[in-house]
Amino acid sequence: MSAKVPVRAERRENPAARKVLGTVAGALAASLLAVCLPGRSWAQENQGSIKISFVSFLSGPASGPFGVPARNGAEVIVKALNQGALAAPYKTKGIAGRKIQWKFFDEAGGPQQQVAQYRQLVEREHSDVIIGYISSGDCKALAPVAEELKTLTVYFDCGSPTIFEDVDVNPHYVFRTGPHAMMDEAALARYTVGVDPNVKTLAGIDQNYDWGQESWKLFLAAMEQLKPGIQVTASQFPKLLSGQYGADISTLLTGRPDAIYTSFWGGDLEAFILQGNARNLFNGRRLLLSAGEPAMYRLATQIPDGTVICARGPHGVFAPDSKLNRQFRKVYHSAYGSWPTYPSYKIAQAILGVKTAYENAAKAKAGAAPNTEEVIRALANSKWVGPSGPVELALANGHQAIQANAIGQFKYDRAKGRPEIVDIKRYAARCVNPPPGVKSIDWVHSGFKGAQCD
Amino acid sequence: MAAAALRRDFTPVILTAALVLLLAGSAVVPAYLRFLFELALANGLAVMGLMLLMRAGLVSFGQGLYYCLGGYTAGIAGSFLGISDVFALLALGAAVAAVVGLLCGLLIARYREIFFAMLTLAFTMVLYGLLINNERLGSTDGFNVPAPHFLGWAPEGERLGLTLFVVTCVLVYVVALGLHRYLGSAMGYLGEAIRENELRVEYLGASVRRLLLVKYVLAAVLAGLGGVLTGLAVGHVDPDLANWTTSGEFLFMALLGGIENVAAPLLGALVLELVRSYALEYAPYLWQMTLGATMLVIILFLPGGLWSLARMRKGADLTPEL
Amino acid sequence: MLTLVVIVLDGLVYSSWLFIVAVGLTLIYGVLRIVNVAHGSFYALGAYVMASAAGYYFARGLPPQANYLIIPLAALVVGLVVGLPLERGLLRFFYGRDQVVLVLVTYAAFLVLEDATKLVWGVDPYYAVEPYRLLGTLSVGGLPYAVYDLCLIGVAGGLGAVLWWGLNRTRNGKLLGAVIHDREMSEAFGVNVTPIFTATFVLGAMLGALGGALTAPEISVVPGVGAEVIVLAFAVVVTGGLGSVVGAMLGALIVGMARAAVIHLAPSVELFVVYLVMAVVLALRPQGLFAPAAARKI
């Protein structure tokens, strides 16, 4: 017998058709009505304020390391701005004198879901600005939608260089206030060759998804430029979130590489380090973590000393000392009991960039509220200072940020019982980012043509 | 006597009314809502295919395979081959789904119950894996699908959205009418006959395997069409279309709406979109729980899906009087 | 040669893990005919309970060797606190309904439990690595292996043996076998299946949680660990033959070995090798490798 399907009824000629029609129409009307109702009310409801919708992962595996720290960072900054309590040069209340209303949304569900939600943020929530998105897939899918719906959209994190290089080559409404992955990989390669000039063999282990594949490709290309003839002993691509790396670790061990590169993050990174440690994988070889910073406090006692840590920009421990940075760290820590990591910094930097542009645009109009086009004009090619230092929108018609980068080595201070970063090297923004109009991968293959390093 | 057994068929009326309502509504409702409906209709196509299989007693966990194939066909044709006409893309997507459906169907039509489900799951996950390993197609991130043309006409922005919506509505309407006819034909009835008693069908002289193969291919084509429309509506395709969660969602939609009538899967798809959009809005931290709870309530209190509400009003017995 | 040894050893470790994670699923399916998606929740909950309990345990400086007792305790707690109410309070209302309906009911339960877990533990990762590192390493062919991993092989073997013995050599086990073979007939002969269902479900839940608790020391426990395990476990038990303990063992071995081999030889295939194996096995043997004999119903 075949499986029975639970639904049975007379169905072809339904004498209750009118009732059905009534029910369906009723259900439709009810849901329509419900959907058209105003959404969740905005925090800090106020007349004449600026509505910012934030989107990042609030559920799923990326929520812990990225999504929630970003949310918390946004909350810290927005609250401080609304109180006018933020350090200079952001002392003015709100944005251009207007209060910030804000809401946070989950980035779950993939591009399909996110496109639907994005349209609601624009058309139902009437957001003035949308700041968000961690996943490159979401960023790529949303770019054309944002251009179509003519809404200022600021990507604070997603790392794929291709967004403005291939997908949205002529951006108008879309900005990215965080540098893309090219910067991380170029700086990491330079750092590696700097501290281990004799590195001859290299192995990579990256999650089998776009960002993992792209990171490894860029890093390897950069290493091949800086250290011609470098040998790759293994390039492992375990499934995202697989959590079991026994066989991969065996492969890495048998190759005996000088250095092991990984773009792992979150639970996968932690599991890999725990399992690699237990099997002496890191004894006598350098571990390079291109996105290791969010894990460094939580995993403090597990990360081998000398591990090269990258924070995807000069964020967190790498952030240069400033009043703004000290305040950000202090307020964040007192609110959440942990230190802000790079997602918190990146979202803070996005908010402050928007604030600066709004205020510059308002200044040009002698204080009148600027429209979106005016804000965009003010934001493009602009410069401002975030808690991690200066940011400049220099690529992709002034829509893509570049920033100086900083990389260092992990060291656990047993006396103080907390981790620290030593041997920090800083790289000028134009040293590790491609010049305008050049695709990242072409830039690497050209031998970093046009790089301005000190 | 025979005349008494033949009742008036209201489904075409309902479908036409729904079409008119949707088209008229598209002028009034905000665009995000129209978009939600469009997604629901596109998904509804895939769910209608699933309904065909479920009525024959087969539950597929792998309709995402054809949904994804449809989406990727549209994307590849648009981005790499320069084919952008909506109707050409639909035909292409349907053709690819049909060919792959036929090949898989030849093997899969022998399977029943959980083994059918698991084999369909395996197939879709293999495609998922292949796409993730393909960097040219954007790996997990997928790639964007260029805006389609309509017989040489290339609208932009709001007008494009509206046109695509109209095309989607009309296509779904035509497919639903056709499918409704199909369900009332000998082959349609034989689906239930197979579910109820395969042996008897064989002993009447019909080939169960051939009948199921046709249904499987039809379901594949419907999912493929849904995938094309989704790809064009979202403007982006990614391997998640083939992930098992997508197929699971189709199943949820089928259960939510019911499988008694062609309109039921569409209703299920629509309600799920709305519930999810709602849950994400009002409970961004607990939307999974909201979705799960909704699912439980429906399964517990409306085992026949939302469509059965109509029956409950009338009372249980709808057996035609003679 | 070394590669072959390494593949076999890596494969064995992974197979053992797979078996421990999947065996509860096959048991529940065998007796209750439920494809239990919530198995992923049991796994995740087992991992969370273990990680937080072990963290607490080591923070208090209690005798380290005794920490392994927490693992079965965590499984027991999850089985009783989550498995029991789930079966009594929800699933039993759906017995006799279609298999697909039950899949969706357990899927819904999984979604609810997923957010409930998040409410209790938050989104931050938990880890408790001490039990993993405490046992040290052992060199095999010059390659260090974690003794904890090697112990998994023993645990899986022992678990398989105990289950086999329990099912085939004890009175209750034989009763269970009868129910697996033909539920209606067993009921007709006066077997009260209700307590059998409950006990099996709780046992299956404990096994799922045991898998999570055993895994917790070598991973960091984050939201979403459960979802990753479900489909994998399905693939294993379907490959082996749904409802058979021996089948689960065989399925785990085949899948584990295939995965270890491709990780060493063609890393990017790892992503779908599990499903490829399942598709090939099902194409050749439609019921999986070890389908338990079913009573003829025609």
Next chain:
Amino acid sequence: MTEPLLEALRLKKAFDGLAAVDDVSLTIAERELVGIIGANGAGKTTFVNIVTGYLKPDSGQVRFRGGDITRLTPREITRLGIVRSFQVAQLFPDLTVLDNALIALAVAARTEGSFFRPLKRYELVEQVFGLLRGFAIDAYAAHKTAALPQGVRKLLDIAMAMSGRPRLVLLDEPTSGVSKDEKFLLMDRLLEALVQSGASVLFIEHDMELVERYAQRLIAFNEGRVIADGAPAAVLADPQVRAFVGGAPGKQPQGERPTSDALA
């Protein structure tokens, strides 16, 4: 002499080494009405299963109107004009009698591949009522078959089989599960309809009274072999038959309860 309708030549079938049908040869002519008797496990149903293609014999041959049908599938054999009924009526329990018969008729008319032509069209429904009337079950047309009395289910089962105008009908215990009082009524209706159709009928029956009354010819099975074949009176008087098959007319052992092993 014309060719026989059905010819079974030295059929053998064993299950796990146990012979169920052991060297059976027999022929059925056009328009014959043949009864088969035998104790449980004598091989009667196995014989029917082999003829209709559900089981393949270990050796031997089945010929139908001169052609070899031994290796054909049940579906192909049905198409050739051999149909059967089952000990337990094989219906579509969740559909109405009308739908059951409509489906049967559509398949018989080879329109099962029709996509868009409504099944419930006037002329076909008329035809179905005609068919149902022939078996006097038209009053049940709107009922789901799951809820019908046994006798009606049995008649519907056979009516559906008859919709293809077969040449040979094999009935596997048409009266099992039907109360004693209704048995004669059922057989009357049944055989009237079948004989009228011009088909040959072969029926398995335990009730000797029924066999004696309806069969023109009788075949007795025992332990997989034919032990007697001929006029009913002669076969029933055969001492071997009396010993093995047991049960003089009216005194047959209690008919087995309607188990679900119709094809076992």
